[in-house]
Amino acid sequence: MKKKVGIVISMFILVFITLVSSKVQAQTNDLDVQYSAHVQNIGWQQPVQGSSGNIAGTTGQGLRVEALKVKLINSSEFPNAKISYQAHVQNLGWMNWVNGGDQDGNIAGTVGKGLRVEAIKMKLEGVSGYHIEYQAHVQNLGWMNWVKGGDQDENIAGTTGKGLRVEAIRVKIVKDNTNSSQPQPQPQPQPQPQPVQPTGDLNVNYQAQVQNLGWMNTLKSMDIAGTTGKGLRLETIKISSDNLPTGCSIAYQANVENKGWMPEVQNGANAGTVGEGLRMNQIKIRLNNVSGYHIQYQVHVENVGWMDWVQDGQVAGVPNQDWGIQAIRIRIVKDLPQSVSPSVNISTPNDGTSFYDNQSINVTGTTVNSNGVQEIDVYSNAILLGKANIISTNGSQVSYSYSTSKNFDNGSGNKQLKVEAIGKDAKIVTTSINVDYKVLQPMLYIDDPQGSVFLTNSTLNLRGWALGSTGIQKVSIFVDGQLKGNANYGTSRTDVKNAYPMYENGDNSGFTYTLDAGNIPNGKHNVTVTAYDNTGKTVSQDISVMKLVGLNGVSTNYNMSLSQLVDKQMATPGANVVESGNDWVAASRSDVEYYANPNNFLNDYGIYQFMVLNYEPGVTVDDVNSMLAGKGILAGHGAAFLQGAQQSNISVFYLVSHALLETGNGSSRLATGISVNGTTVYNMYGIGAYDSSPNYYGSQYAYNKGWTSVDKAIVGGASWVGSSYINSSTYNQNTLYKMRWNPNDTGEHQYATDVRWAYNQIYNIKKLIDMCTSPILKFDIPIFN
The missing domain is CATH 2.60.40.10 (Immunoglobulins)
Known part of the structure; x- marks a missing residue:
């Protein structure tokens, strides 16, 4: 009898095990859905399963969902099953339906355009006994009600026409005969370690290796590891905690230049590279097997500055850009309940206020957090300016104040002042205003x-x-x-x-x-x-x-610009020429401007353009005879030249230079004497010697003046040389520069048209000056506005 009973019991157990196994197998093979979200600042997240109840996206971070991919899994027993979905996108409206999958062609929404998904619809087709349900977490509204799949308005999860972003979604496949509002049976999980609930605060330690600086000091919660404003990349990081419970860890993973995402490491191991000079572009950090706590982290990225805080395995850094992380700060906080909604505001200054860079901007306001505030940070265009001072605390409300330093920014323009209130719990809230910042240049x-x-x-x-x-x-x-x-x-x-x-x-x-x-x-x-x-x-x-x-000198200001002088010269026909080969051609504006500009000739040679051509003492007869030595008929007549220079108030250097030029160094017919009516006459300056017959007309002029000796011709002609320009009461052109350019009435009464004329006269005059022992020279430098 006992044997029969035992056999019956054994058969009963066997049947029970078979039934349970069949049920578990059936549950394991149930139709399921897998979905992932492309999130602002994060990019594509890891896919999650509907049966797990996990979300795609984020909550509490203010980040938009930008795109979705959804596909069916465990669908081998449902060969005709098909899932499709549609997204309502900012500025674009409802986009086309797409079929389920995990490739680029299965994306609903947009990538790389910064546009928010505002609503979704899904459909499950080709399978009986099942339907799809989905739920959206929406900006300002939180989790909305579950909706069933379809293509009507009643099947919309999210909002349209309100400009609100979808921040997270959940999706599930539900049997038609199952009350979807009740928890669904889930596949039996594999044995996992139970999350540990620590009893006190958890600390975090981290150490960074920085380009050119090597390993920096080990830091603790909220300290900045790395550098800002120096352009140095973060290459390696080690993260650990002194008081994690047994079986718990901090896990972290780095996305590295040229290598991509590297393997996840834990508890003080190196994430990144050492000795390879490669920048860390992104990082993810999470707590492993810890319940009731969050690990939060914030990175400073080149070309961006300080980015928003992220937490619990989210990606920190800029996706799809080669912009390296330069600094990071980390903290671990308890997940505490809130009795009031955290908030922060800026009371002063008002939005749009203008400031000069030598003013300190006093930022004041209040923040609310029922669990207290750990720190209040102030930023300008993603640059961390510093921590605000807590002025007073009234229950959950904290008043703060922060005064910026003067000259905190080098550039003028709009600056976004952001205040970030970091709670003692996991809540971080921000607000911002814009100010007009004006940098005063010296x-x-x-x-x-x-x-x-x-x-x-x-x-x-x-x-x-x-x-x-x-x-x-x-x-x-x-x-x-x-x-x-x-x-x-x-x-x-x-x-x-x-x-x-x-x-x-x-x-x-x-x-x-x-x-x-x-x-x-x-x-x-x-x-x-x-x-x-x-x-x-x-x-x-x-x-x-x-x-x-x-040197004896003065300057004369002509109350005009050089450009005005050149304008008048260029407007005077035939006033300016330059030598080109064997021809004379019209001078260009640049030629005129160069030779008319006194600043181009203020050196120990060009200065002689500005030598005053009136008589100055200091030159002896012997000095003049030295100038005339070997100059034909002029040799030995130094006394006559001095007499002529004194009587006619003209520089002896200019007078001698003029005579040497006109007489061919004392050898011309007019200089050596021509008989007129039986009387030999002399002309040392070519006066009256018209080009049609210079010797005839020049000798007639000398005859009429009674220049019957060399000395008479030298002395008598001197007054003519100085009368028209140097001693003219009308024009007073008593320098080579004035004779050529006449700055008092430029373009009129100019001695020559060659733009180089004044400069070309210097050689002969300076050579004569250099022969004298103690000449007295005076200069008149033209000044233009």
Whole structure:
């Protein structure tokens, strides 16, 4: 009897096991759905299964879903089963239906356009006894009701026409005879370690290896590992915790330049590369087998700045860009319940307020978090400016204040000021405003001297003012690029303060400096005044200095610009020619501008264009005879040339040079004498010698003037040489430059049309000057605006 009972019991157990196994097998092979989301700042997430109840997307991060891919799994027993889906997208509306799958052709939504998915519809076809249900987590609304598949309005999950983003979805396949509102039987999971609920706060330690710097110090929660503003990439990171429970770990994975996603590592192992010089582009960090806690992390990326915080395995960094992570900060927080909705606001300044860079912006406001606030950070265009001060706490409300430093940004324009309230729980909330930020550039003005300077002694006094947004460090003086010293800065200038009140220290912005030019050689020099403001920016102004110490000189300002002089020259027909081969052709504007510009000739040779051609003492008869030695009939007549120069108030150098040119160095017929009516006469300057018959007309002129000797011709003709130009009361053209360009009435009464004429006369005149022992020279330098 016992044996029969045992047999019956055994058969019963066998049948029960067979039935259970069949049921489990059937459940394991049930039709299921797999789906994944492309999320803002994250990219494509790992696929999840509908039977797991997991979400695709994020909640609590404010990130939009941009695209979806969905496919059926365990569908071998349902060969005709088909899933299709459709997305309503920002600016595009309802897009085409797509069939299920995990390839690019199975994407509903958009990738790379930054457009939000606002609603979805799905359909399950070709299979009886099942239907599809789905649910959307929507901006400002949270999780909406489950809807069944179809292509009608009642089958929409999400919203249309409201501009709200879908942030996450859940999808499931439901048997028709099953109440979908009740939990569905799930496949029996494989044995997994049970998540551990720690009893206290968890710490996190992390250490980064940085380009050119190597391994940096180990840091703790919220500290910045890496660098910002230096352009250095993060290459490796190690993350660990001192007080994780047994069986728990921190797992992390790096996406590395040229390598992609590398294997996940844990608890202090290296993520990234060492010694390969490769940047880390993205990172994911998660807590393994820990319940009730989140690990959150924020990265600073080149070309972007500080990005939004992410958590629990989400991707930090910029997808599909070769922009490396430069810094990171990490924290572990408890998942605490909230009695109020966390929020943050900015009370001051108002949105759109304008500020100068030398002003401190005082940012104030309040934040609410029932679990308390760990830190309040202030950003400008993704640059972390610093932590706000907590002013007061009233229950869950915290008042804060933060004053930016002056000159916190180098560029003018719109700046987004963002305040980020980081709770002691997992809640991080942000708000932002825009301000108009104006960077004041340094200013400099030289009051005295201005323009080109004619320096006839060994000192040059400089005076002016300089402004910087937050003041001036120093004003330096350079001559031809060499530092000579720093000006005395800080003299009173209330006029500058009144003109530019937005600058600091404008009322004491004046400077003075006495330049010792004793060791600077005669000639043209460039004096540069450079002001350095307190932010390191500079501004410079130049003046041109012609040093002619030891020479007697003045300058004449013609109250016109060089460009205006050239305009008038170019408007005068036939006034300007240049030699081209054996011909004379019209001069170009650039030719005229070059030879009319005094600054091009302020050197120890070109300066003789500006030598005054009136008589100056200091030249002896012997000096003049030295000039005339070997010059034909003119030799030995130095006394006559001196007499003619004195009586006619004309430079003896110009008079001799003119005679040598007109007589062919004392050898022409007119110079050596021509008989007229039985009387030999002389003409040393070619006066009246018209081109049609120069000897005839020149000798007739000399006969009429009674120039019957060499000396009479020299002395008598001198007054004619000086009367039309050098001593003219009308034109006063007493330099070679004035004779050629006549700046008082340019284009009129000009001695020559060759643009090089004044420069070409220098050679002969300077050669004569160099033969004298102690000539007295005077110069008149033209100055243009």
